[in-house]
Amino acid sequence: xxxxxxxxxxxxxxxxxxxxxxxxxxxxxxxxxxxxxxxxxxxxxxxxxxxxxxxxxxxxxxxxxxxxxxxxxxxxxxxxxxxxxxxxxxxxxxxxxxxxxxxxxxxxxxxxxxxxxxxxxxxxxxxxxxxxxxxxxxxxxxxxxxxxxxxxxxxxxxxxxxxxxxxxxxxxxxxxxxxxxxxxxxxxxxxxxxxxxxxxxxxxxxxxxxxxxxxxxxxxxxxxxxxxxxxxxxxxxxxxxxxxxxxxxxxxxxxxxxxxxxxxxxxxxxxxxxxxxxxxxxxxxxxxxxxxxxxxxxxxxxxxxxxxxxxxxxxxxxxxxxxxxxxxxxxxxxxxxxxxxxxxxxxxxxxxxxxxxxxxxxxx
Numbered sequence: 635x636x637x638x639x640x641x642x643x644x645x646x647x648x649x650x651x652x653x654x655x656x657x658x659x660x661x662x663x664x665x666x667x668x669x670x671x672x673x674x675x676x677x678x679x680x681x682x683x684x685x686x687x688x689x690x691x692x693x694x695x696x697x698x699x700x701x702x703x704x705x706x707x708x709x710x711x712x713x714x715x716x717x718x719x720x721x722x723x724x725x726x727x728x729x730x731x732x733x734x735x736x737x738x739x740x741x742x743x744x745x746x747x748x749x750x751x752x753x754x755x756x757x758x759x760x761x762x763x764x765x766x767x768x769x770x771x772x773x774x775x776x777x778x779x780x781x782x783x784x785x786x787x788x789x790x791x792x793x794x795x796x797x798x799x800x801x802x803x804x805x806x807x808x809x810x811x812x813x814x815x816x817x818x819x820x821x822x823x824x825x826x827x828x829x830x831x832x833x834x835x836x837x838x839x840x841x842x843x844x845x846x847x848x849x850x851x852x853x854x855x856x857x858x859x860x861x862x863x864x865x866x867x868x869x870x871x872x873x874x875x876x877x878x879x880x881x882x883x884x885x886x887x888x889x890x891x892x893x894x895x896x897x898x899x900x901x902x903x904x905x906x907x908x909x910x911x912x913x914x915x916x917x918x919x920x921x922x923x924x925x926x927x928x929x930x931x932x933x934x935x936x937x938x939x940x941x942x943x944x945x946x947x948x949x950x951x952x953x954x955x956x957x958x959x960x961x962x963x964x965x966x967x968x969x970x971x972x973x974x975x976x977x978x979x980x981x982x983x984x985x986x987x988x989x990x991x992x993x994x995x996x997x998x
Contacts, residue, residue: 700998703968703975706765708996711976711984712965713926714756715748715953716771718942722780722795731946733780733793739950740802743770746954749967750811752847753889757918757937759930759991765969768957771927772799772812773920773942775851775891779829781814782837796841810844815851815891815920818876827880838881848881849889850874850916859896866898871909874916888917895922901938926953929965931974934985968996 717739721730731739743750748770749763761769774781774795783791790797795812802808816838817825827834841848850873852858858866874887881887890904897919898904906915916938923941928934943949957964963983968975975996976987987995 698968698970698973698975698994698996700996703996704998706968706975707966708765708968708975709962709964709966709977709980710761710968710974711929711932711980711987712768713928713957713963713984714769714771714965715950715957716753716756716773716920716927716940716942717945717950718920718922719772719774719781719795719945720776721778722793726946728946733798736795736945737798737801739945740772740798740808742950742954744802744805744807749807750809752811753813753849753918753920753940754847755811756927756930756940757889760971761930761967762971763967763969765967767967768965769967771942772945773891774812774814776825776855777814777816777828777851778825782828782841784830784833784837796846799846800844810846813847813849813889814841815849815889816877817851817855818853818873820854835880838877842881842883842885847889848877848885848887849891849918850877850887851891852893855893857894857896858892858898859894861898863898863903866903867907867909870904870907870916871912871914874914875912889919890916891920897921897939904938924949926957926963928985931976931988931991932985933988935988 719731719736721727722733722736723730724732726732726735747767749767750772751761751763751769753771753773755761756769756771763769780794782796783794785791790800792798792801799808799810799812803810816827818827820826823829828837830837838848850870852869853873853876854869856865856869861869870890873890877887878885892904901919904916904919906913908914918940919938920940920942922944924943925941926943927940928936930937943953960981962977962981973994973996974987974991975998978997980986
Protein backbone atom coordinates (compact mmCIF):
# COMPACT_ATOMS: atom_id res chain seq x y z
CA UNK A 635 0.00 0.00 0.00
CA UNK A 636 1.40 3.41 -0.97
CA UNK A 637 1.53 5.85 1.90
CA UNK A 638 0.76 8.79 -0.35
CA UNK A 639 -2.71 7.34 -0.87
CA UNK A 640 -3.76 8.59 2.49
CA UNK A 641 -5.70 11.74 1.82
CA UNK A 642 -5.55 15.10 3.53
CA UNK A 643 -8.64 17.22 3.54
CA UNK A 644 -7.53 20.31 5.38
CA UNK A 645 -8.83 23.19 3.26
CA UNK A 646 -8.94 26.94 3.41
CA UNK A 647 -12.72 26.81 3.83
CA UNK A 648 -12.35 24.61 6.89
CA UNK A 649 -9.76 26.93 8.41
CA UNK A 650 -12.05 29.91 7.90
CA UNK A 651 -14.95 27.97 9.45
CA UNK A 652 -12.87 27.04 12.46
CA UNK A 653 -11.82 30.69 12.93
CA UNK A 654 -15.42 31.89 12.67
CA UNK A 655 -16.51 29.24 15.21
CA UNK A 656 -13.84 30.42 17.63
CA UNK A 657 -14.84 34.05 17.22
CA UNK A 658 -18.50 33.17 17.76
CA UNK A 659 -17.63 31.22 20.89
CA UNK A 660 -15.79 34.18 22.31
CA UNK A 661 -18.55 36.57 21.33
CA UNK A 662 -21.05 34.60 23.34
CA UNK A 663 -19.07 34.46 26.54
CA UNK A 664 -16.40 31.97 25.49
CA UNK A 665 -18.21 29.03 27.11
CA UNK A 666 -17.27 26.66 24.33
CA UNK A 667 -14.06 28.19 23.05
CA UNK A 668 -11.23 25.73 22.76
CA UNK A 669 -13.41 22.82 23.93
CA UNK A 670 -13.02 19.58 21.94
CA UNK A 671 -16.17 18.54 20.10
CA UNK A 672 -16.46 15.41 22.22
CA UNK A 673 -17.58 17.57 25.12
CA UNK A 674 -20.63 18.80 23.23
CA UNK A 675 -23.72 16.81 24.16
CA UNK A 676 -25.59 17.35 20.92
CA UNK A 677 -26.28 19.76 18.12
CA UNK A 678 -29.57 21.54 17.47
CA UNK A 679 -30.49 18.67 15.14
CA UNK A 680 -30.16 16.01 17.81
CA UNK A 681 -33.64 14.72 18.63
CA UNK A 682 -33.37 14.56 22.37
CA UNK A 683 -31.06 17.13 23.90
CA UNK A 684 -33.40 18.02 26.75
CA UNK A 685 -33.99 14.42 27.77
CA UNK A 686 -30.31 13.57 27.91
CA UNK A 687 -29.26 16.65 29.85
CA UNK A 688 -32.04 16.25 32.41
CA UNK A 689 -31.37 12.56 33.06
CA UNK A 690 -27.65 12.76 33.75
CA UNK A 691 -26.96 14.06 37.23
CA UNK A 692 -23.69 15.84 36.48
CA UNK A 693 -24.07 18.18 39.46
CA UNK A 694 -25.60 16.27 42.41
CA UNK A 695 -27.68 18.35 44.79
CA UNK A 696 -25.89 17.00 47.86
CA UNK A 697 -22.74 14.99 48.64
CA UNK A 698 -22.89 11.23 48.30
CA UNK A 699 -23.17 9.33 51.58
CA UNK A 700 -22.91 5.67 52.50
CA UNK A 701 -26.64 5.57 53.24
CA UNK A 702 -27.52 7.00 49.82
CA UNK A 703 -25.10 4.66 48.04
CA UNK A 704 -26.57 1.69 49.89
CA UNK A 705 -30.13 2.71 49.03
CA UNK A 706 -29.19 2.95 45.35
CA UNK A 707 -27.25 -0.31 45.45
CA UNK A 708 -24.29 1.48 43.90
CA UNK A 709 -21.33 -0.59 42.85
CA UNK A 710 -18.91 1.43 40.71
CA UNK A 711 -16.32 -1.31 41.03
CA UNK A 712 -18.63 -3.53 39.00
CA UNK A 713 -17.92 -4.76 35.50
CA UNK A 714 -18.93 -2.90 32.33
CA UNK A 715 -20.37 -4.28 29.10
CA UNK A 716 -18.43 -3.21 26.01
CA UNK A 717 -20.16 -4.47 22.87
CA UNK A 718 -18.56 -4.85 19.44
CA UNK A 719 -20.47 -4.52 16.15
CA UNK A 720 -19.25 -4.67 12.57
CA UNK A 721 -21.67 -4.83 9.65
CA UNK A 722 -25.28 -3.68 9.88
CA UNK A 723 -26.95 -5.32 6.90
CA UNK A 724 -29.95 -7.34 5.74
CA UNK A 725 -28.46 -10.81 6.33
CA UNK A 726 -27.55 -11.90 9.85
CA UNK A 727 -24.11 -13.49 10.15
CA UNK A 728 -21.11 -13.98 12.40
CA UNK A 729 -20.00 -10.37 11.95
CA UNK A 730 -23.30 -8.93 10.72
CA UNK A 731 -26.36 -7.70 12.62
CA UNK A 732 -29.59 -6.87 10.83
CA UNK A 733 -31.19 -3.47 11.52
CA UNK A 734 -34.10 -5.25 13.20
CA UNK A 735 -31.83 -7.20 15.53
CA UNK A 736 -29.65 -4.19 16.32
CA UNK A 737 -32.79 -2.22 17.15
CA UNK A 738 -33.83 -5.07 19.46
CA UNK A 739 -30.39 -5.03 21.12
CA UNK A 740 -30.72 -1.36 22.00
CA UNK A 741 -34.28 -1.85 23.25
CA UNK A 742 -33.10 -4.74 25.44
CA UNK A 743 -30.27 -2.71 26.92
CA UNK A 744 -32.62 0.16 27.70
CA UNK A 745 -35.15 -2.19 29.32
CA UNK A 746 -32.44 -3.81 31.45
CA UNK A 747 -31.23 -0.50 32.89
CA UNK A 748 -28.16 0.17 30.77
CA UNK A 749 -27.07 3.63 29.62
CA UNK A 750 -24.45 4.37 26.94
CA UNK A 751 -21.03 5.98 27.33
CA UNK A 752 -18.06 6.28 24.97
CA UNK A 753 -14.80 4.35 25.21
CA UNK A 754 -12.93 7.54 26.15
CA UNK A 755 -15.35 7.94 29.10
CA UNK A 756 -14.67 4.42 30.30
CA UNK A 757 -10.90 4.82 29.97
CA UNK A 758 -10.86 8.12 31.88
CA UNK A 759 -13.43 7.12 34.50
CA UNK A 760 -15.66 9.98 33.33
CA UNK A 761 -18.84 7.94 33.82
CA UNK A 762 -21.82 10.23 34.26
CA UNK A 763 -25.03 8.21 34.56
CA UNK A 764 -28.38 8.48 36.30
CA UNK A 765 -28.36 6.75 39.69
CA UNK A 766 -29.08 3.04 39.43
CA UNK A 767 -28.09 2.75 35.77
CA UNK A 768 -25.28 0.60 34.38
CA UNK A 769 -22.89 1.82 31.66
CA UNK A 770 -22.67 0.09 28.31
CA UNK A 771 -20.23 0.97 25.54
CA UNK A 772 -21.46 0.35 21.99
CA UNK A 773 -18.58 0.14 19.52
CA UNK A 774 -18.37 -0.28 15.74
CA UNK A 775 -15.38 -1.51 13.73
CA UNK A 776 -14.60 -0.96 10.03
CA UNK A 777 -16.77 2.14 9.30
CA UNK A 778 -19.04 0.30 6.84
CA UNK A 779 -22.00 2.06 5.15
CA UNK A 780 -24.66 0.28 7.22
CA UNK A 781 -23.28 1.96 10.31
CA UNK A 782 -24.00 5.45 8.97
CA UNK A 783 -25.85 6.11 5.75
CA UNK A 784 -27.36 9.31 4.39
CA UNK A 785 -30.20 8.78 1.92
CA UNK A 786 -30.51 10.50 -1.47
CA UNK A 787 -32.90 13.08 -0.01
CA UNK A 788 -30.28 14.08 2.59
CA UNK A 789 -31.95 12.39 5.55
CA UNK A 790 -30.45 9.87 7.94
CA UNK A 791 -31.19 6.28 7.00
CA UNK A 792 -33.42 5.03 9.86
CA UNK A 793 -32.11 1.48 9.34
CA UNK A 794 -28.46 2.45 9.70
CA UNK A 795 -26.87 2.02 13.11
CA UNK A 796 -26.72 5.78 13.68
CA UNK A 797 -30.36 6.13 12.62
CA UNK A 798 -31.36 3.46 15.11
CA UNK A 799 -29.28 5.02 17.89
CA UNK A 800 -30.71 8.49 17.25
CA UNK A 801 -34.23 7.07 17.35
CA UNK A 802 -33.40 5.49 20.72
CA UNK A 803 -32.26 8.89 21.98
CA UNK A 804 -35.48 10.45 20.79
CA UNK A 805 -37.43 7.78 22.65
CA UNK A 806 -35.85 8.81 25.97
CA UNK A 807 -33.70 6.94 28.46
CA UNK A 808 -30.73 6.86 26.08
CA UNK A 809 -27.88 9.22 25.16
CA UNK A 810 -26.07 9.81 21.83
CA UNK A 811 -23.01 7.80 22.81
CA UNK A 812 -21.12 5.10 20.88
CA UNK A 813 -17.60 4.76 19.51
CA UNK A 814 -16.88 4.33 15.79
CA UNK A 815 -13.45 2.93 14.84
CA UNK A 816 -12.74 4.08 11.29
CA UNK A 817 -10.62 2.84 8.39
CA UNK A 818 -9.05 5.14 5.80
CA UNK A 819 -7.58 3.09 2.94
CA UNK A 820 -9.00 -0.40 2.45
CA UNK A 821 -10.74 -2.77 0.09
CA UNK A 822 -13.69 -2.69 -0.25
CA UNK A 823 -13.63 1.08 -0.57
CA UNK A 824 -17.08 1.41 0.97
CA UNK A 825 -15.46 0.75 4.35
CA UNK A 826 -13.45 3.93 4.14
CA UNK A 827 -15.26 6.30 6.50
CA UNK A 828 -18.73 4.78 5.94
CA UNK A 829 -18.60 5.04 2.14
CA UNK A 830 -20.27 7.95 0.33
CA UNK A 831 -16.96 9.83 -0.26
CA UNK A 832 -18.55 13.24 -0.69
CA UNK A 833 -20.17 12.97 2.74
CA UNK A 834 -17.29 11.62 4.82
CA UNK A 835 -16.33 14.86 6.51
CA UNK A 836 -19.99 15.70 7.18
CA UNK A 837 -20.57 12.30 8.77
CA UNK A 838 -17.53 12.55 11.04
CA UNK A 839 -18.53 16.03 12.17
CA UNK A 840 -22.13 14.98 12.78
CA UNK A 841 -21.04 12.06 14.93
CA UNK A 842 -18.80 14.21 17.09
CA UNK A 843 -21.29 17.08 17.31
CA UNK A 844 -24.04 14.72 18.43
CA UNK A 845 -21.86 13.24 21.17
CA UNK A 846 -20.49 10.06 19.64
CA UNK A 847 -16.78 9.22 19.56
CA UNK A 848 -14.56 8.67 16.53
CA UNK A 849 -11.57 6.39 16.99
CA UNK A 850 -8.91 4.70 14.86
CA UNK A 851 -8.92 1.18 13.44
CA UNK A 852 -5.57 1.89 11.74
CA UNK A 853 -5.44 2.99 8.12
CA UNK A 854 -5.77 -0.38 6.38
CA UNK A 855 -6.81 -2.84 9.13
CA UNK A 856 -3.15 -3.67 9.71
CA UNK A 857 -2.30 -6.76 11.75
CA UNK A 858 -0.12 -5.13 14.40
CA UNK A 859 1.31 -8.45 15.55
CA UNK A 860 2.74 -9.27 12.12
CA UNK A 861 3.74 -5.89 10.68
CA UNK A 862 7.14 -4.23 10.92
CA UNK A 863 7.43 -1.72 13.75
CA UNK A 864 7.95 1.17 11.32
CA UNK A 865 4.70 0.34 9.53
CA UNK A 866 2.82 0.04 12.80
CA UNK A 867 4.06 3.41 13.99
CA UNK A 868 3.19 5.06 10.68
CA UNK A 869 -0.35 3.69 10.66
CA UNK A 870 -0.96 4.64 14.28
CA UNK A 871 0.30 8.17 13.74
CA UNK A 872 -1.20 8.80 10.29
CA UNK A 873 -4.62 7.43 11.19
CA UNK A 874 -4.90 9.62 14.28
CA UNK A 875 -3.65 12.72 12.49
CA UNK A 876 -5.86 12.27 9.42
CA UNK A 877 -9.03 11.74 11.45
CA UNK A 878 -8.26 14.77 13.61
CA UNK A 879 -7.68 16.93 10.55
CA UNK A 880 -10.94 15.76 8.98
CA UNK A 881 -12.94 16.48 12.12
CA UNK A 882 -11.15 19.68 13.11
CA UNK A 883 -12.15 21.91 15.99
CA UNK A 884 -9.41 20.61 18.26
CA UNK A 885 -10.94 17.13 18.43
CA UNK A 886 -8.55 14.49 19.79
CA UNK A 887 -8.74 10.89 18.62
CA UNK A 888 -7.80 9.02 21.78
CA UNK A 889 -8.95 5.43 21.24
CA UNK A 890 -8.12 2.62 18.86
CA UNK A 891 -9.57 -0.77 18.01
CA UNK A 892 -6.73 -3.24 17.52
CA UNK A 893 -7.40 -5.09 14.23
CA UNK A 894 -8.08 -8.80 14.68
CA UNK A 895 -7.44 -8.25 18.39
CA UNK A 896 -3.74 -8.82 17.64
CA UNK A 897 -1.43 -6.58 19.66
CA UNK A 898 2.19 -5.72 18.85
CA UNK A 899 4.80 -7.35 21.06
CA UNK A 900 5.26 -4.07 22.91
CA UNK A 901 1.83 -2.56 23.49
CA UNK A 902 3.38 0.65 24.84
CA UNK A 903 3.74 1.60 21.17
CA UNK A 904 -0.01 2.27 21.25
CA UNK A 905 0.20 4.68 24.17
CA UNK A 906 2.77 7.01 22.65
CA UNK A 907 5.23 7.34 19.84
CA UNK A 908 6.50 9.54 17.06
CA UNK A 909 6.61 9.30 13.28
CA UNK A 910 8.90 11.69 11.39
CA UNK A 911 8.72 14.25 14.17
CA UNK A 912 4.95 13.98 14.65
CA UNK A 913 3.90 12.55 18.02
CA UNK A 914 0.84 10.38 18.49
CA UNK A 915 -0.75 8.55 21.39
CA UNK A 916 -3.86 6.60 22.39
CA UNK A 917 -5.24 6.43 25.91
CA UNK A 918 -7.54 3.47 25.20
CA UNK A 919 -7.40 0.34 23.06
CA UNK A 920 -10.09 -2.29 22.63
CA UNK A 921 -9.77 -5.93 21.64
CA UNK A 922 -11.97 -9.03 21.30
CA UNK A 923 -13.03 -11.22 24.22
CA UNK A 924 -15.99 -13.01 25.74
CA UNK A 925 -16.09 -11.13 29.03
CA UNK A 926 -17.07 -7.75 30.41
CA UNK A 927 -14.53 -5.04 31.18
CA UNK A 928 -13.26 -4.27 34.65
CA UNK A 929 -14.28 -0.92 36.14
CA UNK A 930 -11.85 1.91 35.43
CA UNK A 931 -11.64 2.34 39.22
CA UNK A 932 -10.42 -1.23 39.72
CA UNK A 933 -6.88 -2.55 39.95
CA UNK A 934 -7.89 -5.02 37.23
CA UNK A 935 -8.55 -2.35 34.62
CA UNK A 936 -6.10 -1.88 31.76
CA UNK A 937 -7.09 0.94 29.39
CA UNK A 938 -4.97 -0.51 26.57
CA UNK A 939 -6.64 -3.93 26.83
CA UNK A 940 -10.37 -3.31 27.11
CA UNK A 941 -12.27 -6.52 26.27
CA UNK A 942 -15.39 -6.50 24.10
CA UNK A 943 -18.11 -9.06 23.54
CA UNK A 944 -19.66 -9.54 20.12
CA UNK A 945 -22.95 -7.87 19.39
CA UNK A 946 -24.22 -10.91 17.50
CA UNK A 947 -25.93 -14.25 18.06
CA UNK A 948 -26.42 -14.83 21.79
CA UNK A 949 -23.33 -13.02 23.10
CA UNK A 950 -25.21 -9.96 24.32
CA UNK A 951 -28.14 -11.81 25.88
CA UNK A 952 -25.73 -14.20 27.61
CA UNK A 953 -23.74 -11.30 29.04
CA UNK A 954 -26.88 -9.60 30.34
CA UNK A 955 -28.08 -12.88 31.85
CA UNK A 956 -24.73 -13.38 33.55
CA UNK A 957 -25.17 -10.08 35.40
CA UNK A 958 -28.67 -11.19 36.40
CA UNK A 959 -27.22 -14.42 37.77
CA UNK A 960 -24.36 -12.56 39.47
CA UNK A 961 -25.66 -9.06 40.32
CA UNK A 962 -22.67 -8.44 42.59
CA UNK A 963 -20.51 -8.18 39.45
CA UNK A 964 -22.53 -5.47 37.69
CA UNK A 965 -21.54 -1.81 37.67
CA UNK A 966 -24.32 0.31 39.21
CA UNK A 967 -23.96 4.10 39.17
CA UNK A 968 -24.47 6.23 42.28
CA UNK A 969 -25.53 9.14 40.06
CA UNK A 970 -22.62 11.30 41.24
CA UNK A 971 -19.71 11.41 38.74
CA UNK A 972 -17.47 13.11 41.30
CA UNK A 973 -17.42 10.14 43.70
CA UNK A 974 -16.85 6.40 43.51
CA UNK A 975 -19.30 4.30 45.52
CA UNK A 976 -19.08 0.57 46.14
CA UNK A 977 -19.83 -2.07 48.78
CA UNK A 978 -17.10 -2.62 51.33
CA UNK A 979 -17.29 -6.36 50.66
CA UNK A 980 -16.50 -6.81 46.97
CA UNK A 981 -16.56 -9.95 44.85
CA UNK A 982 -13.04 -11.25 44.23
CA UNK A 983 -13.51 -10.98 40.46
CA UNK A 984 -13.80 -7.19 40.72
CA UNK A 985 -10.31 -6.55 42.06
CA UNK A 986 -9.68 -3.72 44.49
CA UNK A 987 -10.12 0.03 44.48
CA UNK A 988 -7.24 1.91 42.90
CA UNK A 989 -5.47 3.96 45.52
CA UNK A 990 -5.01 7.09 43.36
CA UNK A 991 -8.49 7.81 42.00
CA UNK A 992 -8.26 11.52 42.79
CA UNK A 993 -11.89 11.67 43.96
CA UNK A 994 -13.85 10.77 47.10
CA UNK A 995 -14.63 7.11 47.71
CA UNK A 996 -17.82 6.04 49.49
CA UNK A 997 -18.02 2.47 50.80
CA UNK A 998 -20.87 0.92 52.69
